[in-house]
Amino acid sequence: MWAFVFRRVIYNIPVFLAIVFMVMWILSYRDPVPAMMGKNASEEEIQSKRVELGLDKPLAERYVTRLKEIVLLDFSQELWTMPGLTVGELLRQAVPISLALTLPALFLTTVISVCIGLISAYARGRWLDRSLVFAAVLGMSISFLVYIIFGQYLGSYQLGRLVNRPIFAIYGYEPGIQNWAYYMLLPVMISVIVSMGYNTRFYRAVMVEETTQDYITTAWSKGATTSKIMFVHMLRNAMIPIITRVMITLPLLVTGSILLERYFGIPGMGEALLNAINNNDFPVIEIFSSIFAGLFICSIILTDVLYAVFDPRVRLQ
Amino acid sequence: MSKLQRILNSREARKLFRDKIAVVALVLIAGYLLIALLLMCGVLPPKAYADVVGPSNSRGLFLSENAEKRYEIARTAMLGKVKRALQREDVEVALDEVHLGWLRVAEKPPEELKSIVEESLELQRQLKAFERLDDDPDAKALLTAFEQKTNQLVAPLSGADYFMHNAALLLGTDAQGRSILFRALYSIKVAIQIGVVTALVCVLIGALLGSAAGYFGGWVDYVVVWLYTTFSSIPNLVLLVIIAYAFTTSGSDAKDTLLPVYIAFCATFWIGTCRVVRGETLKLKQMEYVQAAKTAGFGSFRVLFRHILPNTSHLMLINFSLLLIGAIKSEVILSYLGLGVKGQPSWGLMIRDAGNNGDVMTGFFWQIGTATAFMFVLVLAFNILSDALQDAFDPKHL
Numbered sequence: 001m002w003a004f005v006f007r008r009v010i011y012n013i014p015v016f017l018a019i020v021f022m023v024m025w026i027l028s029y030r031d032p033v034p035a036m037m038g039k040n041a042s043e044e045e046i047q048s049k050r051v052e053l054g055l056d057k058p059l060a061e062r063y064v065t066r067l068k069e070i071v072l073l074d075f076s077q078e079l080w081t082m083p084g085l086t087v088g089e090l091l092r093q094a095v096p097i098s099l100a101l102t103l104p105a106l107f108l109t110t111v112i113s114v115c116i117g118l119i120s121a122y123a124r125g126r127w128l129d130r131s132l133v134f135a136a137v138l139g140m141s142i143s144f145l146v147y148i149i150f151g152q153y154l155g156s157y158q159l160g161r162l163v164n165r166p167i168f169a170i171y172g173y174e175p176g177i178q179n180w181a182y183y184m185l186l187p188v189m190i191s192v193i194v195s196m197g198y199n200t201r202f203y204r205a206v207m208v209e210e211t212t213q214d215y216i217t218t219a220w221s222k223g224a225t226t227s228k229i230m231f232v233h234m235l236r237n238a239m240i241p242i243i244t245r246v247m248i249t250l251p252l253l254v255t256g257s258i259l260l261e262r263y264f265g266i267p268g269m270g271e272a273l274l275n276a277i278n279n280n281d282f283p284v285i286e287i288f289s290s291i292f293a294g295l296f297i298c299s300i301i302l303t304d305v306l307y308a309v310f311d312p313r314v315r316l317q
Numbered sequence: 318m319s320k321l322q323r324i325l326n327s328r329e330a331r332k333l334f335r336d337k338i339a340v341v342a343l344v345l346i347a348g349y350l351l352i353a354l355l356l357m358c359g360v361l362p363p364k365a366y367a368d369v370v371g372p373s374n375s376r377g378l379f380l381s382e383n384a385e386k387r388y389e390i391a392r393t394a395m396l397g398k399v400k401r402a403l404q405r406e407d408v409e410v411a412l413d414e415v416h417l418g419w420l421r422v423a424e425k426p427p428e429e430l431k432s433i434v435e436e437s438l439e440l441q442r443q444l445k446a447f448e449r450l451d452d453d454p455d456a457k458a459l460l461t462a463f464e465q466k467t468n469q470l471v472a473p474l475s476g477a478d479y480f481m482h483n484a485a486l487l488l489g490t491d492a493q494g495r496s497i498l499f500r501a502l503y504s505i506k507v508a509i510q511i512g513v514v515t516a517l518v519c520v521l522i523g524a525l526l527g528s529a530a531g532y533f534g535g536w537v538d539y540v541v542v543w544l545y546t547t548f549s550s551i552p553n554l555v556l557l558v559i560i561a562y563a564f565t566t567s568g569s570d571a572k573d574t575l576l577p578v579y580i581a582f583c584a585t586f587w588i589g590t591c592r593v594v595r596g597e598t599l600k601l602k603q604m605e606y607v608q609a610a611k612t613a614g615f616g617s618f619r620v621l622f623r624h625i626l627p628n629t630s631h632l633m634l635i636n637f638s639l640l641l642i643g644a645i646k647s648e649v650i651l652s653y654l655g656l657g658v659k660g661q662p663s664w665g666l667m668i669r670d671a672g673n674n675g676d677v678m679t680g681f682f683w684q685i686g687t688a689t690a691f692m693f694v695l696v697l698a699f700n701i702l703s704d705a706l707q708d709a710f711d712p713k714h715l
Binding site: 012014015016018019022023026027029030137138140141142143144145146148149150152153157258259262263273274277285288289292293296297 | 543544546547548549550551552554555556558559560562563564565646649650653654664665668669671672677678685689692693696697700701704
């Protein structure tokens with residue numbers, strides 16, 4: 001197995017190199033200095049700022065420097081717009097917050113939509129299945145942003161008015177586990193509802209595929225109970241698509257949380273990235289997107305390893 | 318039998334057309350496309366969606382407003398404008414310039430207008446004495462008189478103007494007093510434009526790269542796979558945001574162009590199509606008819622373009638539909654982040670405005686509701702169509 005992991009890591013090195021280069025190359029199309037200096041800056045001031053930030057060097061040189069920093073996990077670069085704050089410190093603040101938002105959301109989404117997928121596949125073709133499928137398509141056709149806006153309106157504002165005390169925060173964040181439900185539960189629920197449509201459809205298709213397999217027919221004719229067939233036979237065999245799906249959803253949750261973090265004012269990774277974009281903070285953009293990509297590559301490799309763990313028929317080679 | 322007839326008579330097409338919901342979806346999409354085409358021909362003048370046509374945040378369907386709002390409307394609609402125009406030296410010209418959407422000042426001599434304005438202001442002064450307008454019957458009567466008086470300042474509308482004025486107010490106005498209906502209608506053009514351009518370019522890139530990778534194998538395959546792994550290793554939205562940001566010009570030379578949006582979408586969305594077409598090509602390459610074509614001595618390009626690519630067209634069609642949905646939905650997100658559409662209305666901007674202005678918090682749902690409904694119908698139709706296409710062409714797909 002370790003040989004497999006090692007080979008996959010080697011294979012993904014050019015991918016990672018390309019990502020870092022791509023981000024820097026895209027960013028090189030924008031000159032952040034005039035916006036940072038304001039309207040009244042003279043040509044010399046702009047030029048000296050450019051030298052100070054290292055933007056006068058050619059792209060290749062900046063690329064090598066940045067790559068070296070990322071590979072050595074050296075995140076001590078200071079933010080351009082907030083001197084004193086390093087990228088590493090920003091990461092240390094933002095990562096736990098983002099995880100507190102995305103991990104519960106991912107867990108709940110997966111459990112709930114696998115269950116609905118099972119029910120839907122069990123009732124295939126009947127009205128229950130049809131209405132579930134139709135509800136999923138309806139849910140998928142509404143913009144994420146609308147869910148967030150109405151989620152905030154109903155969850156924070158109307159619910160708070162109904163019981164005369166705030167249940168969920170409208171905006172803002174405070175650290176600490178005791179504050180988690182107040183600030184995070186509503187965004188988590190919105191995130192779950194949004195991803196439900198896609199996931200339910202997918203898991204239903206997986207389960208339906210399984211129901212047509214021979215071993216299910218065998219199990220039925222043996223007289224196995226419904227719950228045993230659904231939860232033991234089918235779920236066990238549907239594990240590979242489920243794992244793949246969860247792993248593919250991981251980076252998607254990061255992106256999903258960008259909007260949620262912005263709208264609810266939660267200072268996670270997404271919010272930090274957006275702030276960096278608004279402030280033209282190139283080091284943060286470059287390092288954050290490299291970290292996103294690195295995590296994605298790791299999760300893909302992990303997916304393959306998990307295949308072998310959950311399905312002994314899969315051989316890693 | 319012409320080629321079109323052959324396509325329409327194929328087993329898959331018949332299967333598609335038997336699905337009644339899919340046909341409804343097709344009709345809806347055709348309707349949207351027609352509106353988009355008409356808008357591209359300039360049916361709706363910019364005045365209709367960019368100008369102030371009424372009071373801010375007025376309700377749609379001509380629902381009655383509460384007394385406070387009615388007072389606000391009567392006070393701000395024409396009274397102030399006419400009053401200011403009357404104070405100018407060139408009264409005639411100034412009065413001629415006053416307009417609110419399609420409403421204009423009544424053709425009365427300035428003296429008469431002046432007396433109406435003064436009487437209105439007198440009524441307004443009396444109204445100010447009341448603290449709450451809703452409960453008091455006296456206040457209500459006074460308010461009605463005030464409304465009637467200010468209405469005398471407005472020239473009666475007729476014909477096309479009357480129709481346009483009422484259509485503009487049909488679904489209410491946004492915070493700046495612009496017509497919600499016309500903005501939502503114009504957004505159809507923006508959405509279709511973004512969706513079609515993105516989907517076309519992405520399907521083209523994806524199909525070409527994917528089929529080349531699958532067919533030639535070797536280093537071509539390696540490079541293409543490396544390329545799409547690279548692009549898909551950054552979360553979609555992060556890449557979208559970075560590209561849109563990098564190509565959006567800032568500051569004084571900012572232009573109202575959709576180019577950053579196109580670049581961002583085209584660079585990110587081709588991956589799915591590429592992956593699917595590559596897989597299909599790998600499968601088709603082994604088929605006897607391709608082997609036969611190769612044995613017959615046809616060149617690679619001929620085999621690729623005449624024998625393999627046409628047989629992946631169903632995948633391209635399905636992906637086209639899926640990409641369109643993706644583009645329309647991502648536009649909303651980019652617009653919310655301030656990196657999307659600029660200088661023209663779009664559903665994303667409307668939803669963003671409704672969220673940011675606190676429309677929703679104050680219970681004003683007309684703007685967000687209209688934009689969501691317009692978008693919902695289009696995206697739902699494409700979702701249903703994609704499903705039907707998938708059922709018809711690719712039933713084994715998960």
